[in-house]
Amino acid sequence: MARTVVDIIRETTRNHLKENNGMLLGECVTAVGWIGGTVPELTEEDGIVELSMADVSGPGIAVGAALVGRRPIYVIRYQGFMWFNAEPLLNYAAKSKEMWNVPCPIFVRSIAMEGGMGPVASSSQHGMVMRMPGMPVCAPMTPNEWLEAWDWFMAHDEPLYVSEHRRSFPIGYEMSPILHSKADVTILAISAARLNALEVIKSLAQEGITCDLIHLLWLKPFQVTDMMIDSLKRTGMGLVIDSDFEIAGASRSIAYELMLAASVPVYALGLEDRTAGFAPHLDNGTPTSDRIYSFIREIVS
Amino acid sequence: MFERTCFNHYFEIETARVYDTGIIKMPVYLSLGQEHISASIATVSTGFMIFAQHRAHSYYLSFGGDARKLIDELLHRETGCARGMGGSASIHDPSIGMFGHSGLMGDQVPIAVGAALASGRRTLAVVGDASAEEDYVYGAMGYAATKKAPVLVVCEDNDRSILTPVATRRSWSMVDVARSLGIAAVDIADDPWLIAHYVEVLSDYLPAFINVRTVRHRWHAGTGTDGPPEWNRFQLIREKLGCLGLAKRANEIEERARRSVGRLWQEQL
Numbered sequence: 241m242a243r244t245v246v247d248i249i250r251e252t253t254r255n256h257l258k259e260n261n262g263m264l265l266g267e268c269v270t271a272v273g274w275i276g277g278t279v280p281e282l283t284e285e286d287g288i289v290e291l292s293m294a295d296v297s298g299p300g301i302a303v304g305a306a307l308v309g310r311r312p313i314y315v316i317r318y319q320g321f322m323w324f325n326a327e328p329l330l331n332y333a334a335k336s337k338e339m340w341n342v343p344c345p346i347f348v349r350s351i352a353m354e355g356g357m358g359p360v361a362s363s364s365q366h367g368m369v370m371r372m373p374g375m376p377v378c379a380p381m382t383p384n385e386w387l388e389a390w391d392w393f394m395a396h397d398e399p400l401y402v403s404e405h406r407r408s409f410p411i412g413y414e415m416s417p418i419l420h421s422k423a424d425v426t427i428l429a430i431s432a433a434r435l436n437a438l439e440v441i442k443s444l445a446q447e448g449i450t451c452d453l454i455h456l457l458w459l460k461p462f463q464v465t466d467m468m469i470d471s472l473k474r475t476g477m478g479l480v481i482d483s484d485f486e487i488a489g490a491s492r493s494i495a496y497e498l499m500l501a502a503s504v505p506v507y508a509l510g511l512e513d514r515t516a517g518f519a520p521h522l523d524n525g526t527p528t529s530d531r532i533y534s535f536i537r538e539i540v541s
Numbered sequence: 542m543f544e545r546t547c548f549n550h551y552f553e554i555e556t557a558r559v560y561d562t563g564i565i566k567m568p569v570y571l572s573l574g575q576e577h578i579s580a581s582i583a584t585v586s587t588g589f590m591i592f593a594q595h596r597a598h599s600y601y602l603s604f605g606g607d608a609r610k611l612i613d614e615l616l617h618r619e620t621g622c623a624r625g626m627g628g629s630a631s632i633h634d635p636s637i638g639m640f641g642h643s644g645l646m647g648d649q650v651p652i653a654v655g656a657a658l659a660s661g662r663r664t665l666a667v668v669g670d671a672s673a674e675e676d677y678v679y680g681a682m683g684y685a686a687t688k689k690a691p692v693l694v695v696c697e698d699n700d701r702s703i704l705t706p707v708a709t710r711r712s713w714s715m716v717d718v719a720r721s722l723g724i725a726a727v728d729i730a731d732d733p734w735l736i737a738h739y740v741e742v743l744s745d746y747l748p749a750f751i752n753v754r755t756v757r758h759r760w761h762a763g764t765g766t767d768g769p770p771e772w773n774r775f776q777l778i779r780e781k782l783g784c785l786g787l788a789k790r791a792n793e794i795e796e797r798a799r800r801s802v803g804r805l806w807q808e809q810l
Contacts, residue, residue, distance in 0.1 A: 304655020
C-alpha cells in the first residue's frame with residue numbers, strides 16, 4: 241500500500257524528534273486525531289510540546305526554540321490563524337538571518353481546510369507570507385513533495401513556510417505535469433487547486449479544449465522553468481489557480497512573473513474578494529471545477 | 542557595578558553628543574537614567590541568554606558586548622554589531638548570548654521563554670512598562686510558569702509609553718499579573734543594590750518577574766528632555782558611595798570610564 245502524505249509527515253516527524261533532538265510545537269496537537277494522524281503519538285519528553293492557546297506568544301516560543309538550535313516543527317491547525325501567528329514567524333524568524341546573521345530554522349506546517357469552515361479557517365494564507373522577506377514558501381500536495389520540502393529545510397538554516405492542505409493528507413501518489421504538443425491553455429496550479437484542475441481538464445478535453453497542467457510546489461522563491469515557458473509559448477495563454485485569495489496573492493504574483501517571462505497573457509484565479517460564510521452557498525474556497533471550467537472556456541473563446 | 546554604570550552612562554552621554562552633531566542618521570534610544578539597571582543585573586548574573594528590546598545599549602555593554610562594534614553600528618557601518626542592520630534598536634552579540642530585538646515591542650518575552658524551555662538555559666527578558674502590556678507577554682509568562690521555564694523578566698518601569706503614564710493606560714500592575722500566574726514577582730525602586738539582591742535571590746526561583754521603578758532622562762527616541770528627571774539615580778549612587786567613604790574611588794572609576802568611552806568614540810569616529 242502506498243504511503244500517503246500523512247504517513248510521510250508522521251514518520252519524518254518521529255525521526256526528527258527521536259534522532260535530531262527536534263521538537264514539534266502547536267496548540268491541541270495531541271488532541272482529536274493528532275492532526276489527521278500527522279503527529280506521532282509521542283510525549284512531551286519526546287519533544288511534542290502542547291502550547292497554551294495564546295496564539296501570538298505560541299509561535300514566539302517556537303521561534304525561541306529555533307534560535308537555540310532545536311529545529312522545531314511548528315503546527316498551525318488552521319492556516320487562517322496565521323493572522324495571529326504572523327508576528328514572531330514573519331517579523332522575527334524570517335528576518336533573523338538577514339538582520340543578525342543568526343539562523344532561526346523553523347518548519348511551519350500551516351494547514352488549510354475548506355468546505356463550510358467560515359470566515360477564518362477556510363483556505364490557504366500563503367500569500368501573506370510570500371509578501372515578507374526571509375521566508376521561503378512551498379505548498380506540497382504529494383508524499384515526495386512534502387519530503388522535498390523537509391529535505392530543503394534540513395539542508396538550510398532558514399525558516400520554511402509549508403502551506404499544507406488537508407485534502408493532500410490521503411494522497412499516496414505523485415503528480416507529473418501534463419503536457420501536450422498542441423494545447424489551448426497552460427494551467428499552473430497551487431495546493432488544492434491542483435486537484436480541481438485535474439478534474440476540470442478532463443471535462444474540457446471532452447469539449448475539445450486541451451490543457452497543459454503544471455503543478456507548482458515552490459511559490460517563493462518562484463523559479464520560471466523552461467517547461468513553463470515552452471508550454472506558455474505553445475499555448476499562447478496561461479492561468480494560475482490558487483487556493484488563496486487572488487488579489488495581491490500568489491496567483492497574481494506568479495502570473496505576473498510568467499507573463500513577463502513568456503510574453504503571453506497569464507490570468508489568475510483564486511479566492512474571491514469576499515468573506516466566506518459557513519453556509520454552503522456563502523463559502524469562498526479554492527476555485528471549484530465549475531468556476532475553473534467557466535473561466536477557461538471564456539479566456540479560450 | 543559602578544564601573545559598568547559609569548561606562549554605560551558616559552557611553553550614552555557621548556552617543557547623545559555625537560547624535561546632536563547630525564552624524565547619526567537613525568533614531569537612538571538612550572538608557573540615561575536607567576543605565577545602572579543592566580549593570581546591577583550583570584554584576585550578579587552569569588550565563589544568561591539575553592533578550593532585551595530597543596533601549597538596550599546598556600545591556601549590550603554591561604554584559605560585555607564590544608563597545609567599538611556598538612559605536613560602529615550607530616555609525617551605520619558594516620563593522621557594527623549588526624552590520625548596520627540593527628541601528629540603536631536591534632543590537633545583538635552572540636558572544637555574550639544576546640539576541641537581537643525585532644522592533645515589535647514585547648515579542649522578546651515569548652521568544653525568551655521558548656529559548657529557555659528548549660535549551661534549559663537561564664534567560665533574561667527585558668521589557669518596559671509599555672511593552673509589558675502586549676498581550677503575548679503575559680501569555681508567554683503564563684506558559685513559563687506552567688512549564689517552569691528558567692526565565693527572569695525584568696521590567697524597566699519608567700512610567701512612560703513615549704510620554705503617556707501607566708495610570709492613563711491601565712489600572713492593573715504587572716506584578717499582580719505575574720503573581721496571579723504563579724510567578725515570583727517584586728515591585729522595587731531602582732536602587733542598584735536592591736536590584737542586584739533580587740536578581741540574585743529570584744534566579745533560584747525562576748520564572749520570576751522584577752518590576753523596577755525608574756526614570757528615563759531623555760525622550761523615548763533622541764536626545765531631548767522634558768525638563769529635569771524626577772530623580773537622578775546616577776547622582777544618588779555617587780552620593781551613596783560618598784556616604785560609604787568611597788568617594789575618591791568612585792571618582793577614579795567614573796573618570797576612567799569617561800576617558801575610556803571618550804577615547805573609544807574618538808577612535809571610531
